[in-house]
Amino acid sequence: MKRAPVLIEKHGNVTLLRLASENPLNPLTDELVDALGDALGRIDADDAVHATVITGSEKAFAAGADIVAMSALDYAEAFRRDYVGRNWDRIRAHRKPLIAAVQGYALGGGCELAMMCDIVIAADDATFGQPEVKLGIVPGAGGTQRLPRAAGKSLAMQMCLSGASISAQQALACGLASRVVARERLVAEALDMAGSIARHSLPVLMAIKEAVGRSFESSLSDGLLFERRLFQAGFALRDQKEGMAAFLQKRTPEFLNK
Structure with missing residues (x-):
């Protein structure tokens, strides 16, 4: 049986959402992003949940978009389907606190998803990047807009124009992440932070x-x-x-x- 692309765990008034594609790199397929949007929609409607942590696999938070699907698109279809708008906007519209617990790769859409969250906690092995330029495309889910606000214009330009990635410590230094922790403590630290938030009104x-x-x-x-x-x-x-x-x-x- 095919497993769900997003696993849901309840921790009191905090929910943990784990991106769990069968591919450990967690490519952000329409199926995964739809499932994430559905889960966040249910959380928004659940008064018992005050904060949510989003995390990925041991190898990747999410290593980018679904390149196989994108490679088959032309402009007309991408525009007609509102590709990377239709379901991603549901995540952006989530009204409760979101914490990204990032381990391994957060590249392209993965970096953009982390930036859509309110707080980013990075494991010491995390890597952030916007490598879309290497594919001949522009970032499409906020990379050119949120990254300059989070990391400053110069570093955002460097990352978007060269496709080069930065480390967890660099992400912390520039303000992209608020904390760096040992990878084995990542989820526990994120849940602790979410719990400290969730006790409030x-x-x-x-x-x-x-x-x-x-x-x-x-x-x-x-x-x-x-x-x-x-x-x-x-x-x-x-x-x-x-x-x-x-x-x-x-x-x-x-x-x-x-």
Whole structure:
């Protein structure tokens, strides 16, 4: 029996999604990306889940797109099918915190998928790259847009124009990753971080994610106004009352996610 391309594990109010293609390099086929989008859609609708970790195999987080499928496309079909838009946009639209736990290769679409997550934790053997130029194509899932925002223009240009990869330590130094850990501790560290996030109020977590995301897509003045309105709206939450009361009473808050 063919196994599911995405394996789902529940860890309290955290979900672990493991990319599990039969190919250990985890090529991002339509089937895998559809399954990932479906899983994230269910998580978005599940109030019991506050944060999600996405990881891959021991060999690769994801080593790129499905080259076999892409090689058969022409422009008309790619445009008509909205290739790398139709199902990838479902991942981008996910509203809850996402942590990428990257081990091995994160190349092309794999690097782009990691950058779609809110936090990237890298194993010490992780490799990040946008090698599409070697195939005669432009990155198609955010490589030319998210990478400059994460790593700066010069390094993004170097990676996209040469196709050269960078190490986990380089990713940490440039801001592409927030932490580098030993590979045997990767998933445990990511789950620990997700757990520390997931104990907080879900509507507040979602609002913070939305506000930080807005900072990349608006002017500073518009972003500050958006943030201020979310801050002010937060005073309508029961969790705001509980959080501040718990602080004043020197106890742990018991959030109701309302």
